[in-house]
Amino acid sequence: CSMYIQVTATPQAIILQTIQSGWKPKMVHAFSPGQGYCGGSHFYGENSRCIRSVPEHERETLLESNEIPSGLQEALMSFLINSIYIIDYCKKSVCNFLIHPGAKIDHHNITEKKIIRLLKAIQDEIKTSSELLRSTLFQAYEDIKQTCSDLPAFDYFWINLHDASKRIETQILNSNTIAEINYETGSNILIGGNATGRGITFAGLQVVYYCRE
Secondary structure (H helix, E strand, O other), X not given: OOOOOOOOOOOHHHHOOOHHHOOOOOOOOOOOOOOOOOOHHHHHOOOOXXXXXXXXXXXXXXXXXXXXXXXXXXXXXXXXXXXXXXXXXXXXXXEEEEEEOOOOHHHHHHHHXXXXXXXXXXXXXXXXXXXXXXXXXXXXXXXXXXXXXXXXXXXXXXXXXXXXXXXXXXEEEOOOOOOOOOOOOEEEEEEEOHHHOOOOOOOOEEEEEEOOO
């Protein structure tokens, strides 16, 4: 007589097994979530305040044109606010931003180049005290303030924007590089496809930009 116990965060993987497969469980026990757990209902529920939609042709703009799409720009601004708050204000060690543009390595390379362009443009506009940049950052600040009530005053973010933009590490994650990349400390933008989907945990993950078909 033998017993096989499986623990999973993806219950459909075992519940949907057929009897003929030999893997259908005879009993299932659901554990209550631990303190601080945020599951699918928190992020994707009807009243979730975590999701922001991108324009219909966001992916085509990202991968098939020279333009930087508006959704990606807004996501980066949100990440900069998060990075300043978490690393500078809260004195924590890591803040991550995951970008999933598609499964192909070409998609990752194109996206990385556009992120680098966008960061360079932000750094150039900081030098001129661009009102457009300030306004765009303020929109991201007001958006995050809806779910984080203890943000410091906006000027704190504006003053720290330059340093926050300079410390960002942009890294591509795929099956060849994932073991070599350090995303456990610092302010990181991680770009990848299937390699980011399962069996990996990103500490301090604050923003996810997903436009894969």
